[in-house]
Amino acid sequence: MKAGVVHAKNDIRYEEIEKPIAGPGKVLIKVKYTGICGSDIPRVNGDACHYFPNVLGHEFSGTVTEVGDGVTSLKVGDRVAGVPLVPCMKCEDCQKGNYSLCKHYSFIGSREFGSFAEYVAVPEKNAVKFDDEVSFEKGAFFEPATVALHGLRRVDYKGGKNVAILGGGTIGLMTAQWAKIFGAKSVTIFDILDERLELANRLGCDYGVNSSKPDYMDRVKEITGGKGFDYVYETAGNTITMKMAFELAANKAQVCFIGTPTKDLSFTVQEWENMNRKEFTLTGSWMSYSAPFPGDEWELTAYYFKTGQLKFDDSFIFQKIPLSLIDAAFEMYKTPGTVKGKILIDSEK
Numbered sequence: 001m002k003a004g005v006v007h008a009k010n011d012i013r014y015e016e017i018e019k020p021i022a023g024p025g026k027v028l029i030k031v032k033y034t035g036i037c038g039s040d041i042p043r044v045n046g047d048a049c050h051y052f053p054n055v056l057g058h059e060f061s062g063t064v065t066e067v068g069d070g071v072t073s074l075k076v077g078d079r080v081a082g083v084p085l086v087p088c089m090k091c092e093d094c095q096k097g098n099y100s101l102c103k104h105y106s107f108i109g110s111r112e113f114g115s116f117a118e119y120v121a122v123p124e125k126n127a128v129k130f131d132d133e134v135s136f137e138k139g140a141f142f143e144p145a146t147v148a149l150h151g152l153r154r155v156d157y158k159g160g161k162n163v164a165i166l167g168g169g170t171i172g173l174m175t176a177q178w179a180k181i182f183g184a185k186s187v188t189i190f191d192i193l194d195e196r197l198e199l200a201n202r203l204g205c206d207y208g209v210n211s212s213k214p215d216y217m218d219r220v221k222e223i224t225g226g227k228g229f230d231y232v233y234e235t236a237g238n239t240i241t242m243k244m245a246f247e248l249a250a251n252k253a254q255v256c257f258i259g260t261p262t263k264d265l266s267f268t269v270q271e272w273e274n275m276n277r278k279e280f281t282l283t284g285s286w287m288s289y290s291a292p293f294p295g296d297e298w299e300l301t302a303y304y305f306k307t308g309q310l311k312f313d314d315s316f317i318f319q320k321i322p323l324s325l326i327d328a329a330f331e332m333y334k335t336p337g338t339v340k341g342k343i344l345i346d347s348e349k
Helices: 040-045 142-152 170-181 194-202 216-224 239-248 269-278 296-307 323-332
Strands: 002-008 011-016 026-035 059-067 079-082 119-123 127-129 162-166 186-191 207-210 229-234 249-257 281-284 317-322 342-346
Touching: 002 323, 011 323, 026 079, 040 323, 059 119, 059 142, 079 142, 079 296, 127 296, 142 170, 142 296, 162 170, 162 239, 170 186, 170 194, 170 229, 186 194, 186 216, 186 239, 194 207, 207 216, 229 239, 239 249, 239 269, 249 269, 317 323, 323 342
Parallel strands: 162 186, 162 229, 186 207, 229 249, 249 281, 317 342
Antiparallel strands: 002 011, 026 059, 026 119, 026 342, 059 079, 079 127
16 A cells, blocks of 8 residues: 655655554554644654654544454444554553553554555554544544543533633634533634634634734733633643733633643743632643543544534645645645645545
């Protein structure tokens, strides 16, 4: 089969490799789409790849073409989304259902061959079935959608409250929608790009605030009656928005960092003191899994994509690029600002 194989930094090749098989407990998936994740970029254009040669890709959708011995929940022809984490199921964290915290995990698309290929073989539990009403494009967005839902529920989330989302990228927009689905009084997106704020409005967000404007805190006071937000979700992993989360939080608020920082972060005494004086709770979120594996994050994503309550906008997708041109796709990321949205790799082209 054909695959996009990483051989070294800045060296990803479209070439022939051996097609995997559906061994016991596994299914073989004919891949349709794979989204390029932010974590894939340094593995191709930087030094973050675990080993060479490697086949990346973990945000994928496709069709089951073979089932191995012992597989009971899936059949040939099922449309599925890929679940990339392969926990050991034996360590203390796995036994508690904290699969994201497993110390002995594997991961499809980084620690083992992934979906930048025509086919990928995965354990039965690592393929989540979705209905015909859900497109393969949406199927490739299951993983970021579940990351958002997992983050939403890392705090004691309740409806009827004012919610702030910092960052209008894919994760931020998904988190905003989950907050609305589960009863938020209002959801406000913060970003520095007006087009992202307009998209958030189309997806049902109540307010969009351009945080690059010097008077943005005046808008916050209008929205919250001067109290701040009950829930604050940071999804950008940006040092500016991470500090902003402390400023936006109301007294006794709950703040969750979903975004992964890429730079060192330091707080002034005054900035950090916000947490003491407001007595807000700060927590983190990692990946998208709960018990029983892979968790109801995945079932709920399939359900709400089907009902249309979890909305999908065409502008989520920047471009669809054939697998045969995967090297050109990663070249685009070398020019900052070029890629606006998700690139989907089409494994059938």
